[in-house]
Amino acid sequence: MSLLPYQGLKHFFSNRVVSRIILLLLAAVLSYAALIFPLALRPSYLPITVGNVAPQDIQAPSSLTYISEIQTEAARKDAERSIAPIYLPADPAIARQKMDDLRKTMGYITSIRMDQYATREQKSADLQALKNVKFEANETSSILDLSDERWDSIQQEALRVLEEVMRTTIRTDQIYEARQSVPSRISLAFSPASNTIISRLVEPHIEANSQFSEDRTRASVEQARNAVQPVSRSLLSGEIIVRRGQIVTPLIFETLEKFDLVKPKSGYTNYLAPAALIAIIAAFIVFYFIRRPISPINNWQGLLLVAGLFIIFLVLARFIVPNRTVFPYLFPMAAFGLTISCLFNFEVGLILSLALSIVASFGLSSTFDITLYYALTSIIGILILGKGMRISNFLYAAAGIGMTGCAIIIAYRLSPGSLDLIGLATLLGSAFINGLASASLALLFQYFFSQLLGTTTALQLLDLSRPDHPVMQFMLRNAPGSYQHSLQVANLAEQAAEAIGADVLLTRVGALYHDIGKAANPQFFIENQVTGKSNPHDDLTPEVSSATIIRHVSDGIQIARKNHLPPRIIDFIKEHHGTLLTRYQYARAIQESAGQIEQVNIEQFRYPGPRPCSRETALLMLADGCEARARAELPRSEVELRSLVKKVFDYLQQEGQLDQTSLTLRDLNVASDSFVSTLRNSYHPRIIYPEIKPPSSPTEPIIFLTPQEKFDLDNKSK
Template identity: 55%
Template sequence: MTPLLAPEPVKRQWLSRDYVKITLLVIVSLLSLGALIFPIAIRQAELALQPGDVSPQDIQTSREITYTSDILTEQERDDAERSVQPVYLPADAAITRRQIEALRTTLKYIETVRQDGHASLLQKISDLNAVEGLALADDTAEQILDLPDARWQTIQQEAVNVLEQAMRNTIREDQVDDIRRRIPTFISFSLSEDQAAIVTAVVSPFVIANSLYSPELTQTAKENARNAVETVTKTYAAGEIIVRRGQIITPAAWEALEKAGFIRSESKTQDILAAICLVTTLAVFLFLYFKRRSGPPLDDIRSLVLLSLAFLAFLYSAKFVIPNRTVIPYLFPLAAFGLTVASLYSLELGLVFTVVLSILSAYGLSNALDLTMYYMLSTFCGMLILGKGRHIGSFFWAGIAIGLSGTAIIYAYRLPEALTDWIGLATLGGSALFAGLASASLTLLFQFIFSRILGLTTALQLLEFSRPDHPLLQFILHNAPGTYQHSLQVSNLAEQAAEAIGADAMLTRVGALYHDAGKAANPLFFIENQVKGKLDTHDDLDPTISAATIIRHVTDGISLARKHHLPARLQDFMREHHGTLMTRYQYARALELAKQDPTLVDDKIFRYPGPRPRSKETALLMLADSCEARARAELPKDEDELRILVKKTIDYAQREGQLDNTNLTLKDLSVIADTFVNSLRNQYHPRIQYPELDRKTVPSAELLPPVSQLDEKKI
């Protein structure tokens, strides 16, 4: 029973690889968690919402809430305080008496100036203007000096009476100008207009405030007004909208949101727990996917490490520039990662990684749902259009598909809004188109970098290597034209079979073109390069030397491939197209020389070093190579013989265990056999034998001369 168990080194290797995968998944998950919980964004807000922010949506309560509003209470108290008028003291009679006494003193001084017989008119006017606080115009001063004594006495008496009447009222600081303007109404109508103007000019400077402002009383009144205001209680009914989408959040609205439980607390515990739940779920999802799936890159640790680094680079870049932005989230070329994975590996793997990256990149944002759908669906459309990216135009159309689908997603979430900003929608649509073209451009760059680092082959590289003017193909054509023609036929045969079973047809075709490149190093040792009727170089060689020479075309091909920088994936076709099969012609000769005693012949010498085919594509090449060679050697007469030939070839490969590592099903092998039969039948179909024509019956102008007579320079 022991041989049925897996060898211990294989078990240890599997466990080691599985352990590395799990470790890598844990590390990436922890780093992804860090991107979600650490404030790495350029514009990071402390809270989800702050007073002054724009509400991202209509926010309504799910239950009735009643609370004492400190904000509204303070606003009511401020309004009550502002409504309090300044408090002034009662009118002070002492101020009135002081001003009347000052007026009388001034009038006496004017009388003295009038009685000065030695001063000139100009000197008297100057003396009147020298009185402090009394600003008389020159013509008014001249009128005062020219008045008769009796009239001046009347004016003096009237001025004192007018000031007394004006100062009897309570006059505040802001009322002084108004009282001064009302002085003419206090003057007796017995005076002329000029005399009344003199009284007004003399009295106005002496009218001042007799009721002074009291800061103490005013502050007391304000405090009493504030204390009289009762606390404000605010109530929201269940389902009532607190703030509408697009409105500025006022302090009162922010307080209501906080009381209703819509504002995140200062504690980050809940946020961290939520992020842990999300990352854990996605990590389990990826773990189950890795467990259920195999093949590149899931079995290649180096590929997984590079993909993990690229994933983290995109995630951290998104978390750095996207939060709290309006347009940049739609400009960010997140689709480039999914396009790169899908074009290098498979559509399924690209879809899986795109889902995870889209969810994590948009998590925690106010528009997380629509942004996640924008990233996810637009990337899906781009991947489906791009495929394997066989042409540059495919990348362009993939970028257009990302832009148009992204624009559609934006409109799907924005058009139902009550107020539609058409300029904003046009801006976001243009951003989506830019992001699509940028993603396609970055995919070209990432494809080149990844393929160089990992030794992968992209569709564009395969197109380049399939050009007939490639140096290695030219080397094969010039040195081994028979091998070149054989490779062309095998590539056509294998390509059609690859298309029939859903394998990579282009990779199969290009790999087939180069699989026998090593024969160009020693072309005459291979029958397709030998001239018919000439001596076979293997006839005089020892079978072991002949077999070594034949087998060496594999290693020679690898050397040429490395010299011409062929990717490792194309080198696999050189290594695996014979697997561990035997050079049967040389082995048969060795048995013949050993008189059919197999114990005297080491069959390992006559076997190719392998490895056996490890993919459908290299297996197809092995089968196509064998079928084409046998068909060319045996020349089957009809389709039945051809079908028997193909079946024997496939059965032989199965018996030798060459197809064990290729995942080819019995249905695949049946389809391959049918495809080979159809293709080979067309290649080796019978041709019509043209009859010879007599020169006497056919004009000489219509006859072609014998080939030997044709001038080579004219051909």
């Protein structure tokens, strides 16, 4: 019961309609903020900023008294600087610890001195190897030459001096002074050499025993800051706030802000007009997706990426484009649409590009032609790019964007009587640079963001589908039978994906890689075994045999990750058996248990899953089952083929393996017909060619023998 609210909330946020609403709200709010806030690199007015020179004398238009945050903060800073750092009282535990450390050090030195089996050189080396106390060579000799009574007195004096020093308060910045005071604290009864030894022993053990209290210091600082009363500032009407040529300080700027003299006052129209535009664009997107409910953006990562890219391009456009002549035609707005088209589909790229073009050019001096420039270049580029399956597609898209931009520039900038050839040539060149920049950015973005989202692009899939890919070559060399099986499954799944409108290229590539784990142990899979040789499974128990077969899934995942295959391809490896059983081994286990099924642990024969979570991986599971069964049963007619495919489909549905996919009954019927058609063409009967018996003499005719006649003739001759 406690999980029901969570599951309901999870289902709510996983709903595609809700996801689009959230995307719309995020984009609408942030787009509105980008339109109402002054972001332009070159604004239409000249604001006064801190550090600039005032262009003229500015007087107070009226008398005003206000709380100055600048002066109040300055007073608080002064109060903060007046607080000295606060240290805690001396901690006796630190002194005791250091006394114990010194005793251990001197005890170790004593053990070296008493070692009867070590030479003098070894003892000296051991003394010099001490980590916390450093002795010179002559000092180690002096220690070794000391009598036991003298060494005992040095130890007692070292402990006394350390205790005396550590009784005082020592802060971090006082450690050096405390160590320097050690020689003056040693009794005069000791010789200079003994003084040096005592200092060597004591000084490293002197540490700070009074720690800085950050909490108390911060509390005192806050108390001092809070004790400062707000500072008010008064100005009379006509009083000079800043003179011409004077540097604008933060205090002056604050005063100008209080009088609303820094920038013009904003009226309600400055907020209403952008709100109306954003509402229109939002309504357009809502109505569009109501009529076109299918969208590939069905997860939070994709939604956030689209919203983020939309806002980034919008903010950059509002920052760079306003009040400039050439930059509007250089800004690569089409890169947004091309990127969305590559990552998701061209339809979403078209709609969002149109919305971005309208919003980004809102309020500019040449709004209409800039809007057309951005919208048409993006649309033409997306239509030319398509799925972006070749690098050449990006080059063609760049050329299309450039030529479309040139046409728009000529249409709106070529006016008779005031022809500026240099300016026109500059804008035309900018259009082609725009196209090249947009295509280049899209190529870069689609690779980077596909890695971030765990999705695949057409370029990646085409590269993976090449037979010379290292993983494909590894599988071809180690498991040629599995490689051929994967090709057959890929053909089946690809045709079915095209028939039901799934991702054809993704389905094919996923099918090619779904069994790469078999290449790790190819001899355990029937398609890689040589006829006539013993089956290694015959020597294994059903449980071990099943585990070996199931392991090809985990082996495939390991190989895929080692070779940096996309997560979407790894899904095909994980899901192509779902949570099915290795039925042959399970049946063997039941048979060996004399039919006592309760003695067999069924979970030892079950694949780890998960079940297929997409239409593409579900098609792979169906195709894998149909191909394997067709290869085993060799159906002779279309009726047998249809029966075979139906059995596979019914079994997987009964096992619940298709429950987490969006396959409909219509999709399953269409996929079934596609499988039958493809299998029929793959397993059609072949012509048996007759053997030719050469004549024994020139006059004897050539005899054509059937295979059975040739077999009988060979046996007769034997």
